[in-house]
Amino acid sequence: MALVNPEFVDAVSRGEFNASACMNCGVCSAVCPMGIELLPRKLFRYVLLGIEDRVLDNTETIYSCLLCKMCEANCPARVRIAENVRYLRYYINKKVFKL
């Protein structure tokens, strides 16, 4: 069973973790040039729900994102996907890699 940390989203966010507007339409996954199916729909939902373990299990996916913003250019909910991914990297760099 996943552990839920309600403070996780605040720890990740370095401004606004702008993901709650996501309507799960799937456009981001469909247009991703890396074919990343996970980002951002499930991943950002894990953050909002505070399921930290699931986020950390997907470190390779988080660093594989090109930050090319193809998903953002197509997102009907205007989620700032690239910036959210950078927030996650910052969090992992600090917490896991001790950078």
Place this chain on the structure above:
Amino acid sequence: MPLPTGDTIGILADNLRKRNSVLPISAGNATKWASGLSLPRGTKTVLYTGMMYQLIPYIAAMSKVQAGIEDSFLVNFIKLGRQVNKVINISAFMAMPSKSMKEAYNRILVNIAALLQQAGVQFGYLYEEELYSGALIYDLGVDDLLGEHAQKVYNTFKKHGVKNVITVDPHTTNMLRSVYPALIKGYDLNVKSYLEVLVERKIQPKNSLNLEAVIHDSCVYARYENVLNEQRTLLANAGVDVKEPENSGKFTLCCGGPAESLYPNKAKAGAQKRIDQLIKVSTNAVTMCPICFVNLQKAAGDRLRLNDISTYLVQAYCGEGGACAAR
């Protein structure tokens, strides 16, 4: 096994912290392109290379080594490599590009300087004091280090009384124009890409190239900086019939290059996808970002003739053989 993410980022971050660049190169190699151009040091307006074009041959050499390490037992030594790199710059031994590749990338900077002079722009250069912008560290999310480095870069500009910065690539443009202002209190630099400056100056062609080329927009110019029309205007005026690929303009497809530092094989797969789109439209392609250029070139092989946009522009706007003052 992929490259160990934490240690790989750690090496890049250590390099920036200790040696002011993710992949340190000598001042001689960074400034060689400007030798003989007599550009003044500093001045109110500077051409800021951000060392991107100079770094690409070294990044390409390094990524070749990394691609060999990725998925092999050698990944286990990267942790040790990071510790050694804190004392000795190991990248200097690992990344040794060919002379011809270094000259080709230096030529791009000479072309850009020539174009700006042709457009009547007066500018200087910071020579060995110029620092890398920290673009890769920003992408990788090492923000605390980036904040310190950005302040260092800004202080160098202020020391020389710089007010206007002309950039040569999309990543550096984005850093200085859109990222730094949020990091530095009182940031007041006016930042423009040389493509924007050339259009503003209404540079006039001396001859028409009469060729066609498919355009590969940089994601950063297109979706971060909204630089979409300048490259098309300059190419069209140069007599280039600009062909648009399946994904173009605001919806350009990434070259895969940003994955290079951690996942070289993913970067190659991304480039392959884009090359497949480009060759459907033309056998000539034009890029405007050094990362796109090198990454697509690796995937293209002999199937596509790739040129940096400055190569076309200098031929058209500087006359026969690109004979502007700086060349």
